[in-house]
Amino acid sequence: MPKRLSATTNDTNATTKRPRTIPPSITPASMQYTLSHATGHLIHYPSFFSPTASPTLFTSLRTVLPWKTIPITIFGRQIDQPRQVCFIADNNTYYAYSGSGKMGTMLPDWPDALKEIKEKVEEVVGEKFNSVLCNLYRNGSDYIGFHSDNEKSLGPAPTIASVSFGASRKFVVKPNPGGPAREAGKLELVLADGSLVIMKGMMQKYWKHAVPKTSRKVGERINLTFRKVVS
Numbered sequence: 410m411p412k413r414l415s416a417t418t419n420d421t422n423a424t425t426k427r428p429r430t431i432p433p434s435i436t437p438a439s440m441q442y443t444l445s446h447a448t449g450h451l452i453h454y455p456s457f458f459s460p461t462a463s464p465t466l467f468t469s470l471r472t473v474l475p476w477k478t479i480p481i482t483i484f485g486r487q488i489d490q491p492r493q494v495c496f497i498a499d500n501n502t503y504y505a506y507s508g509s510g511k512m513g514t515m516l517p518d519w520p521d522a523l524k525e526i527k528e529k530v531e532e533v534v535g536e537k538f539n540s541v542l543c544n545l546y547r548n549g550s551d552y553i554g555f556h557s558d559n560e561k562s563l564g565p566a567p568t569i570a571s572v573s574f575g576a577s578r579k580f581v582v583k584p585n586p587g588g589p590a591r592e593a594g595k596l597e598l599v600l601a602d603g604s605l606v607i608m609k610g611m612m613q614k615y616w617k618h619a620v621p622k623t624s625r626k627v628g629e630r631i632n633l634t635f636r637k638v639v640s
């Protein structure tokens with residue numbers, strides 16, 4: 410019998426068989442999820458940035474970052490991504506994902522707000538990042554479909570730190586059908602303003618994640634995914 414999702418907060422250790430939705434009202438310092446057979450690891454800090462710091466950071470990132478609608482090529486066809494993005498990285502660091510083409514930094518220097526966030530995140534993660542892929546979800550129609558951030562350039566077990574500002578959106582994690590975690594359930598989190606999610610270990614190999622569309626009337630959301638491109 411495979412082990413199911415186990416969720417560990419600061420003082421509880423719970424195992425569940427059903428998909429879990431963690432409402433944003435439950436805000437311990439961190440919630441850790443070991444995703445079946447230790448095939449992946451997800452740590453959720455529902456309120457990593459304070460409610461006073463987050464709106465200022467949102468405004469700064471919304472203004473300073475060069476948001477773009479970037480077409481991707483899927484099966485030879487070009488389509489616009491259903492959100493705006495931008496990529497900021499150290500010089501000579503390049504990244505490409507599912508048909509995006511090779512991207513270099515879209516600004517010559519890291520903006521102060523981004524530098525401040527990166528340093529705070531690096532401190533808790535205990536690793537350094539050299540790039541960030543930023544997403545702007547303009548409303549509930551913007552989304553990111555199920556995918557893994559499993560590009561070779563990130564190495565075999567990448568650590569990705571994902572920070573969210575603005576509107577709360579659902580973040581869904583599910584196991585790959587053929588993988589060792591296939592019998593585990595879905596995990597659903599609500600990623601609120603100021604939250605941090607760290608994904609590491611075999612997360613990108615055996616699991617997929619998504620931010621689905623919503624018919625709820627939601628405002629803008631900015632998400633930053635800090636990454637370390639290794640090759």
Ligand SMILES: O=C(O)CCC(=O)C(=O)O
Pocket residue numbers: 542544553558571573580600618619620632634
């Ligand atoms: O918006 C999010 O929370 C997830 C973004 C994401 O998965 C990605 O950029 O790879």
Ligand SMILES: [Fe+2]
Pocket residue numbers: 556557558618
């Ligand atoms: Fe992702």
